[in-house]
Amino acid sequence: MLFKSRLELLEITLLRSLNARMRLSHKDVSNYTRLRKGFEGEQKSDLWLEGLSEEWLVIHDLLLEYNNSKFQIDSLLISHDKIYPLDIKNFEGDYFVEAEKWYTSSKKDMKNPYTNRIVVSSYFVPYSAILAINIHLSPILSSLTPNFIYI
Structure with missing residues (x-):
């Protein structure tokens, strides 16, 4: 079940x-191209996630804030026993x-694409404790482009 949809950034x-x-x-x-490409990748991911059953939130x-630090999660999937913060990447080309x-x-x-996973994990776990949520967190880094090559 979709709880919050995605809006285009005002900056874009x-x-x-x-x-x-x-x-x-x-x-x-360069900034416009990077932001637009990222948003397009997030929209593709949103389409794929539409097929999830009603058991998923x-x-x-x-955008959350913990301890005076803001952190952003592209998509958050919540099941009955796990929370999956998704960090969507729309990279092309070769990287090493x-x-x-x-x-x-x-x-x-x-920028290391795994950095956001670490930030989300380190902030979201205490954040969920404040909300009295006792659930397993499984961050996922998702690359959408088939021609993204990690060497």
Whole structure:
């Protein structure tokens, strides 16, 4: 059962409007492309999750705060005995890891996609204790693109 749907980020809407009216800086174009691609991946994931039975509670685009720190969960799936925070990635191309640092094939460093799983786990467990929820947490990192290659 869908509890909360996903809305497009205001930043995407603003950058799309500005992009149609003026020439954006390279940094703004890169940011717009990254945000749009991420949102498109999340929408694809949302379509796949529509097929879940009514026994599942689905919450999209959840922003929580714990101990003065905000953390975001792309989709949260709740069953009778587990909670699955999903971190959706819509990567393309080749990536490699050296000493736990992620790089594109052109050797440009990038944010480690597993970092958000660690943040969600470390914040969500005490958060659920405050809410008196005693349930197992199983974070999932999901890559949607078949041409994403992790070396």
